Amino acid sequence: MGESAVRVRGLWKRFGRQVAVAGVDLELPAGKFIGLVGPNGAGKTTTLSMVTGLLRPDQGSVEVVGHDVWRDPVEVKARIGVLPEGLRLFERLSGRELLAYSGRLRGLPGAEVDKRATQLLDVLDLAGSQHKLVVDYSTGMRKKIGLAAALLHNPEVLFLDEPFEGVDPVSAQTIRGVLERYTASGATVVFSSHVMELVESLCDWVAVMAAGRIRATGPLAEVRGDAPSLQQAFLELVGAGGRDAGSDLDWLGGGVR
Amino acid sequence: MTAATAPGPAAPTAASLTPVLVRLKLSLLRNGLRQSGGRTAAWIASAVVVLLFTVLQTLGLIALRGHAHADALIVLMAAVLGLGWAVMPLFFNSGDETLDPTRLVMLPLRPQPLVRALLVSSLVGIGPLFTLCLFAGSVVAVAHGAFAFVVGVIGAVLALLVCVTLARAVAAANTRLLTSRKGRDLAVLSGLVVAVGAQLVNFGAQRLGTGGLAQLEPAADVLRWVPPGTAVGAMAAASDGEYGIALAQLALTAAALVVLLWVWSRHLTRLMTSPDGSTLTADDRPARERGSAGLSRWLPAGRTGTTMERTLRYVWRDPKTKSAWVTALAIGLILPVFNAWQGTGSVYFSCFAAGMLGIQMYNQFGQDTSAFWLVAMTISSPRDAYVELRGRALALLLVTLPYATLVTVVTTAMLGDWAALPPALGLSFALLGAMLATGAWTSARFPYSIPQEGFKNVAPGQVGLAWISIVGGMAGAALLCAPVIAATIWLNVSAGGEGWRWLLLPVGAAYGAALTLLGLRMAAPRTAERLPEILAAVSKG
Numbered sequence: 001m002g003e004s005a006v007r008v009r010g011l012w013k014r015f016g017r018q019v020a021v022a023g024v025d026l027e028l029p030a031g032k033f034i035g036l037v038g039p040n041g042a043g044k045t046t047t048l049s050m051v052t053g054l055l056r057p058d059q060g061s062v063e064v065v066g067h068d069v070w071r072d073p074v075e076v077k078a079r080i081g082v083l084p085e086g087l088r089l090f091e092r093l094s095g096r097e098l099l100a101y102s103g104r105l106r107g108l109p110g111a112e113v114d115k116r117a118t119q120l121l122d123v124l125d126l127a128g129s130q131h132k133l134v135v136d137y138s139t140g141m142r143k144k145i146g147l148a149a150a151l152l153h154n155p156e157v158l159f160l161d162e163p164f165e166g167v168d169p170v171s172a173q174t175i176r177g178v179l180e181r182y183t184a185s186g187a188t189v190v191f192s193s194h195v196m197e198l199v200e201s202l203c204d205w206v207a208v209m210a211a212g213r214i215r216a217t218g219p220l221a222e223v224r225g226d227a228p229s230l231q232q233a234f235l236e237l238v239g240a241g242g243r244d245a246g247s248d249l250d251w252l253g254g255g256v257r
Numbered sequence: 258m259t260a261a262t263a264p265g266p267a268a269p270t271a272a273s274l275t276p277v278l279v280r281l282k283l284s285l286l287r288n289g290l291r292q293s294g295g296r297t298a299a300w301i302a303s304a305v306v307v308l309l310f311t312v313l314q315t316l317g318l319i320a321l322r323g324h325a326h327a328d329a330l331i332v333l334m335a336a337v338l339g340l341g342w343a344v345m346p347l348f349f350n351s352g353d354e355t356l357d358p359t360r361l362v363m364l365p366l367r368p369q370p371l372v373r374a375l376l377v378s379s380l381v382g383i384g385p386l387f388t389l390c391l392f393a394g395s396v397v398a399v400a401h402g403a404f405a406f407v408v409g410v411i412g413a414v415l416a417l418l419v420c421v422t423l424a425r426a427v428a429a430a431n432t433r434l435l436t437s438r439k440g441r442d443l444a445v446l447s448g449l450v451v452a453v454g455a456q457l458v459n460f461g462a463q464r465l466g467t468g469g470l471a472q473l474e475p476a477a478d479v480l481r482w483v484p485p486g487t488a489v490g491a492m493a494a495a496s497d498g499e500y501g502i503a504l505a506q507l508a509l510t511a512a513a514l515v516v517l518l519w520v521w522s523r524h525l526t527r528l529m530t531s532p533d534g535s536t537l538t539a540d541d542r543p544a545r546e547r548g549s550a551g552l553s554r555w556l557p558a559g560r561t562g563t564t565m566e567r568t569l570r571y572v573w574r575d576p577k578t579k580s581a582w583v584t585a586l587a588i589g590l591i592l593p594v595f596n597a598w599q600g601t602g603s604v605y606f607s608c609f610a611a612g613m614l615g616i617q618m619y620n621q622f623g624q625d626t627s628a629f630w631l632v633a634m635t636i637s638s639p640r641d642a643y644v645e646l647r648g649r650a651l652a653l654l655l656v657t658l659p660y661a662t663l664v665t666v667v668t669t670a671m672l673g674d675w676a677a678l679p680p681a682l683g684l685s686f687a688l689l690g691a692m693l694a695t696g697a698w699t700s701a702r703f704p705y706s707i708p709q710e711g712f713k714n715v716a717p718g719q720v721g722l723a724w725i726s727i728v729g730g731m732a733g734a735a736l737l738c739a740p741v742i743a744a745t746i747w748l749n750v751s752a753g754g755e756g757w758r759w760l761l762l763p764v765g766a767a768y769g770a771a772l773t774l775l776g777l778r779m780a781a782p783r784t785a786e787r788l789p790e791i792l793a794a795v796s797k798g
Contacts, residue, residue, distance in 0.1 A: 054630055056789040073637035082634060087627040087796065090567065092574040104563040105635040133574070135438055149631070 003066065005030040005157045005188040006051060011060035013046050020046040022212035024060070028190060028205065030157075033183045035199035036192040037230075038209035039238060044192040045085055047209070048161050051190075052082045065156055078106070081150035083143070085161035085192075091135035095126055095145045098134055102149045113152065120148040125174055140171035147175060151182070158182065160191035164198060176202065196231040206230070210238040274370045278378040286382070307383050311390045318394030328493035329477035331395045335416065335489045336480045338388060342420040344450070345384075346428035347443065361529070368526045372518065375525075379421050392416050395489055405495035408503050412488030415510040419485045422517040429524035442576040449580050449587075481506070484513035560641070564648030565655070571624070572656075577707060577714075578624055582617060589613040590664055597671040604677040605745075610664040611685040614657040615692025615734070619727055621649050621700040622784075623707045627796035633788040643781035646697050650773060653693065661685045680745050680758045683765025687741040690769025691734035694776020699726040701783040706797035716797040737772055741765050 008026040012019075021043045028034050038044050049055035051062050053069045053076065061068060067075040090098055096117060103113030121127045124144040129137065134145060143163055150158060158179075164172050179202075183189050193199050199206060200220065207217040215237045216223045220230070227233035321327040361371070379385070396409035434440045481490030487506040495503035552569065556562035571578045589610030596602030622629050636642050665685055669678045703726040706716035715723040745761055748754035784791065 052634075054633065054789060054792055077634055077637045082630075084630055087630045090571075090625070090628045090631060092571055093567065097570070101563060101567050102631055102635070105560060105632065107560070107635075110558070 003030050004028060004063075005032075005065060006190065007063040008047075008051065009061045011047065011050060011062065012058045013043075013050060013055070014058055019212055021050070021057075024209075024212070024214055026207060026214055026217065028188070028207070030065070030188050031183070031186050032188060032205040033179070033203045034188065034190045034205045034207065035203035036190060036207050036209060037194060037196065037199050037234060038192075039194060039240075042209040043212040044209055045161055048159055048190070048192060049084065052080060052084075052159050053077065054082070054084065054087075078153070079156045081153065081155035081158045083146045083150045083158075083160045083163055085165065089134050089142065089146060089149070092133060094131045094133055095137070095141075095148075096121065096130040098145060099148055099152060103152045106153045108153060116152055117148070120151060123174075123178060124148055125171070138168075139166040140168050143167050144171055144175060147178065151178070155187070157188045157190065160189065162193060163191055164193060164195065196229070196234055200224075200230040208234060208237050274366065274374040275377050278374040279381060282378040282381050304383055307387055311387045315390045315394035318391070318398040321398045324398075326471055326473060328399050328481075328489065329473040331399060332477040332481045332486045332489045332493075333473055334391065335395070335486045336483065338391065339420055339423065339485045342384075342388070342424045343427050346424050347431060347440075366529070368522050368529070371529075372522045372525060375425065376418070376422065376518075379425060380417075385417060385421055388420050389413070389417050392488065396492060399489060399492040399496060401496040404500070405492055405503075408495040408507060409492040412491045412507055412510060415507070415514055416485035416488035419488075419510060419514050419517065422514060422521060426517050426521040426524065429521055429528060432524075432528055446576055446580050449583055482509070484510050487513070560644045561648045561651065564645055565652040568649050568652035569655070572652075575624075577709065581714075582614075585613040585617060586660065589660070593664060593668040594671065597668050602668065602672060604665065604669050604672055604674050604681040605684065607661070607665040607668040607681055608685045608688050611657065611661040611689040612692065612731075614653065614660065615689050615696065616727070616731075618650060618653055618693050618696025619699060619730055620703075620705060620707070620723070621646070621696070622704045622791050623700075623795045625795060626707065626709060627792070629792055629795050633792055636785055636788060639782040639785045642701075642784035643777055646700070646777050646780055646784065650693050650697065650777065654689075657689060658686075661689060676755065676758065679760075679762035680748065680765075683761035683763070684738070684741055684745055685765070686762075686769040687738050687765040687772070688734065688769070690772040691737040692731075694737065694772045694779075695730040695733045697773075697776045697780035698783070699730040701780045701787060701791070702726075703729075704791045704794040706795050719794070719797065722794070741768055 004027045006026065006028040008024055011021055011024040011026075013021040024043075024047055026047075036044050036048070046055065050057045050060075051064065051069065053073060056070075061070075063069070064076050065079050067079075069076050090101065093101060099117035099120065100110075100113055103117065104110060108116075118127075121130050124147065126141065126144055126148070129141060134142065137145065143166075147160070147163065150160070160179075163175060163179075167175065179189055179191075204220055205218070206220050206223045208215045208223060224230050224233045227236065318331065321330070392413035396406065396413055400406045400409040431440070434443075477486075480486040481493070487510045491503045491506035491510065494500075494506060553562065553566050556565050572582050573579060589612075592609045593602055593604075593606035596606055622632075625632060632645060636645060662682065662685075665678065665682050669675060669681070703722050705719040705722040705726065707714055708716055741761070741764070744764070748758050748761065
């Protein structure tokens with residue numbers, strides 16, 4: 001393919017005196033399963049919000065599949081799917097109603113929306129709860145219905161913010177299966193996480209973020225380098241390697257209560 | 258192993274548990290105040306108001322001493338108080354964490370000491386103080402003679418305990434409901450109960466003012482046999498020398514207390530020994546698709562119909578939106594119709610219905626909460642924003658147009674002033690159009706978050722924004738309506754104007770429609786270019 005799915009140049013965002021994103025440059029290849037990793041507070045959510053047009057950057061430019069997010073929203077919004085973290089859904093709709101609503105808002109024909117919704121609900125194990133209000137869904141079910149809404153219009157690039165956070169292993173496996181099938185067809189997935197094992201097993205391309213900057217980016221093997229695991233490489237990259245918290249808690253476990 | 262031979266901590270007895278729970282209640286009260294200065298101020302202000310009210314009410318009761326029908330009034334008051342205590346935990350459950358016994362479930366406590374300790378700790382607070390003062394005032398107002406005073410004091414204490422235990426029993430019996438989503442929805446709707454209750458009290462007071470206290474007697478004769486009214490009944494009977502009846506009513510109060518304590522203790526035991534609601538499977542019944550499937554067939558296709566359908570569903574299903582709508586519908590009807598009923602109204606008062614419902618157009622995106630991102634992701638041009646806003650306005654019109662017309666016709670029929678119907682309708686439509694226009698524009702320009710939990714309708718820090726949006730918008734709407742208002746006045750006062758007053762109906766309707774279209778056209782580009790800013794503003798709740 002060769003073309004990049006996402007191209008970010010000099011991206012900045014400050015909230016008051018706190019700098020959330022401090023000059024991010026990033027080029028993500030199309031057709032890959034890409035992991036954006038970093039500790040809590042690294043700026044992953046802020047970066048993804050700015051890339052998807054949900055947050056206006058202070059400075060910098062974002063292009064998705066060759067179109068500027070802020071100057072050409074018509075081209076971009078039709079081509080991307082988003083699952084944000086920390087934002088609500090229309091929770092007083094049932095799962096099926098939510099899919100019907102978001103599909104039709106995107107201008108898809110009603111019959112097509114209903115057909116795709118039925119298949120997505122089936123694949124994501126939500127068919128049994130499709131008529132329950134989303135407000136009564138568990139965390140895992142919310143992530144799955146959010147993913148279904150993001151996939152409904154068959155986007156070229158999918159942005160997922162912490163899609164596995166608080167999700168039970170069964171739902172996680174289901175989400176994983178759907179995403180793997182989706183990327184196998186040539187689409188791009190960008191997802192953020194702080195669970196390294198997950199990123200290591202899923203992704204073929206990684207960007208490591210810490211304190212609002214990109215610390216490393218490239219194919220998984222390249223970022224991991226000589227380290228035994230991505231976890232180890234990551235800890236070294238963010239400067240947290242070798243810290244041992246055990247010696248002060250010598251009373252913990254066994255012995256005198 | 259030392260741990261195996263060491264004696265385990267003994268289960269706390271009532272004597273040791275009661276002070277602990279009283280101290281817990283006081284700490285919760287204090288910590289609640291410590292959270293913010295504003296909250297402290299609000300709490301102190303409400304405490305002062307309640308105490309003032311208590312003092313005035315008690316003084317009023319004392320002043321009633323010797324009045325022929327004082328006991329009837331006070332029996333009713335005791336009944337209302339009892340009802341209040343029964344209903345309170347259902348609506349204001351979140352205010353008192355000790356009301357939720359499941360928080361103590363992990364502690365090794367026996368039911369009897371726990372009930373005693375919880376009962377004593379629930380006597381701490383403004384509510385019990387208020388109740389005690391009222392019953393003390395009742396004793397002064399009703400009791401005549403030493404025996405009556407003794408009966409009165411015992412009755413007042415019993416009545417207070419009945420009220421507090423009633424609240425606890427209701428809370429314990431409904432904990433499952435109250436800690437669930439449906440319980441929180443119910444709490445949001447409680448504002449309505451308060452508003453409707455205030456109307457009823459107001460109505461009752463007006464009738465009392467005209468008819469005197471004597472008409473309370475029939476109701477009081479029944480209620481003096483229903484606890485906690487029995488306590489007041491006992492005082493009155495003892496004063497009249499009917500000692501047998503007094504003792505029977507006192508015994509009935511005590512019996513009610515025992516039964517309530519038994520019910521409470523039983524529910525408490527069941528709560529403490531069964532799994533709590535969060536580990537049970539949630540309600541699996543499908544959401545009722547009341548009328549919506551049929552509705553979507555009638556709505557236009559595409560974004561317009563989709564947006565309308567979602568908006569109308571939210572009016573029914575979202576507790577905040579629902580209570581705003583029901584309040585608007587009720588006040589929009591009550592104000593013109595009640596005034597017409599009392600013969601003081603005017604047909605033009607029915608514009609209130611259009612005005613109240615027009616307010617629902619304000620802060621459209623705040624009503625979405627942060628779910629607005631779903632809408633924002635599908636708006637990529639001013640045209641999309643226009644269709645979105647128009648869909649919301651149409652959904653509102655679908656209810657408001659027939660409703661405002663109905664209210665105007667009913668008001669006119671009650672007043673018999675049919676000549677005023679066309680201009681009043683025209684003015685209503687013009688006002689509605691102006692409200693929709695300013696509502697759409699302020700929705701784009703001054704959005705703010707509506708917290709989903711609790712009674713607040715504005716997120717902290719956005720009160721100024723909400724004021725600009727609503728008050729500024731309404732002033733703007735009134736200004737926009739000025740030409741139609743001026744024409745109405747002119748046709749009403751000028752000689753020969755009556756013949757042309759019907760003209761105000763088509764003119765007002767056309768003017769309102771034009772204002773709406775203009776407002777939507779002006780709001781759309783602002784919405785489209787400010788999507789991230791709107792999302793940030795509505796995501797604070």
